[in-house]
Amino acid sequence: MRQIDYDFVFTDAERDGLREVLLEIATNPYSDFESYMADMSRLRGDQRLGSRFTDFCEMSMLRDFSKAPLVVIGNAPIDLDLPRFGSTNPVDEKYRLKKTFVAEGFLAAYGVLTGTEIIGHLSVNQGDFFHDIYPKESMFDSQSQKTLGTLKFHRDFANHFVSPDFVNTLTLRDTPTNEVYSTFTVTVHALDELSDGDREILAQPRFHTPFDDVSTRQGDVLGNRRAQDHAVINMDEGARVFEDRTRGLDEEAQQVLDRFVAALHSRKQMRVSKPGDSVTFSNRDVIHGREVHAIHDLDGLKQRWLLKTHNVYTRKAFEEFFLGDRYGVVNG
Template sequence: MYRELPVDFSFTASEQSALVKRLEGIRISPYKSYSAFRHELRMLVANDPNVVRLRDFMEGRRRSSAYEKPFVFLENCPIDSVLPEFGNDNPVAEKHDKKKTFVAEAFLQLYAEVAGEHPISYLNVNDGDVFQDIFPKESLKATQSQKALGPINFHKDLANHYVRPDLVNILGLRSSEENEIYTTFVSNHDLLNTLSPSTQATLRESWFYTPYDDLTVMTGNVQLGKAPDHAVPTREVDFRFFENRTEGQNDAARAAVMDLKAALHANKRRVLMRPGDFVSISNNLSLHGKEIGCIRNEAAQRLRWSIKTVNVHSIAPHLPHVVPGSDYLVNG
């Protein structure tokens, strides 16, 4: 069992059971009325005794360095007692139709409230749903998106978007230990400690190009044009990079990309996400991906399911890009 990230917090069996029962009572669909759903979770967070330990843990977490510790790994988190199965042709539509409880979505929102984060969504991703699925879709199975069936190279979410999330929060719902499918992680801290000063200097030049991500472009409601050239490290320790998609525009830049790829795989950590496993990823301070080894059950691979949100620390800097009348939906 690959669990190369340390577990930071584990819900007790009684906390998990009580939260599942409480969250199963929420009947507001986050896909039809997200604002009302969010309001109900805010009331719950303020009053539920089973959130107290998590709140205390997060208070301590805020005193540590996100640069040095960009991942928060929780286990035994509440998820739905009954998870519907759906096919790979149009899984989002089937989820909207078949999913009658919203425990997983509620936990992701609950965590955001406790952590002081603000979930956002994009018109170009699942038509603006806040809660997104990491689940294979037939028409996108060969892409580098959350709908892929195969591996996903190291990246940060929405690396070249004008509204980049600060956090990517993922909750495991269904997986098979027969299949070697790992979520992979590497911190920018480890990368910068590995890369030579000359490679770092090259990476800091605006000699690199990363196309917009597949999901934004292929299912887009808003045309974004060509992404701009960029440096890889920005703001000192923030990496803008997508393995095998970010390209150097000259020989020195191409050599630096190869050095960075080698550093990624020398420093990576892998987790086989189990149901109830949760990881919060500092999107600007790390890179993540999906790695696939031996597949012994192809049917289970097609049903592997995690659910996620992308969050910002504050919506205020992004309000010029938000759909009027909303405080979470990005116009792009």
């Protein structure tokens, strides 16, 4: 596996200056998201954000995401006071204990400066636009961002009816004594390992992926709906796969899928992120996961914390799926 390098690193002065700007935003991103984003949007053009970062955000959106889908930023501002939560219900504790929103502000500012918009899903933290990669006891053994263990290769919302264009993450607290690796494979790199015949089969609707653990365990949001059969590779939607959950609907399709998953592992890159590291990537062009190789500090692993947003080019494209009283939150 190859370590992924930084594309942009804040100086300490730039980081501290941006943190002060973000601390001036008085609205709460969890209780009044629309007002919060309206306040954030007014920062566009604010010289205090620094032209070096704003120029970088603009230029990053001009890349060919199929070939260069990962953007890694270092030394980004995060909250100086990071409360610790238990494992029973960490989200409720966050609402109660987290008093500043610097991390949320950074991810929001990144969305504003890249011209992308944040969406939520009702099945994830009841529709929060900012949600956590943070272990939850009832889901320690799940295949979700709330697991304590390895999360296999997947695309976020692999077979959901609304899948985001981008996944943005920011590390708030890590576990340096544990061996935990974020893994990424650029889809076209894995496809290079396969034959034309294999790629042709992957492009056919001969596969099925059940809805993800978060969507199905967080209440009865999806009802009795069955996820649709699908192609693994679609020119318009990119790759749609979740290792060991996606299945071929016939023997030939399963054999090709097995070869594709093997190719994902053979071409994977890794990253060990530290606080202030932000990794954003095209959800259609990257398959990602997390591997836990060794645990030396179980309590520390239980409090490993990344903040996350799902972004789209425009929320207008998904309006038919939003809750009537919560624009931007997918009913599912």
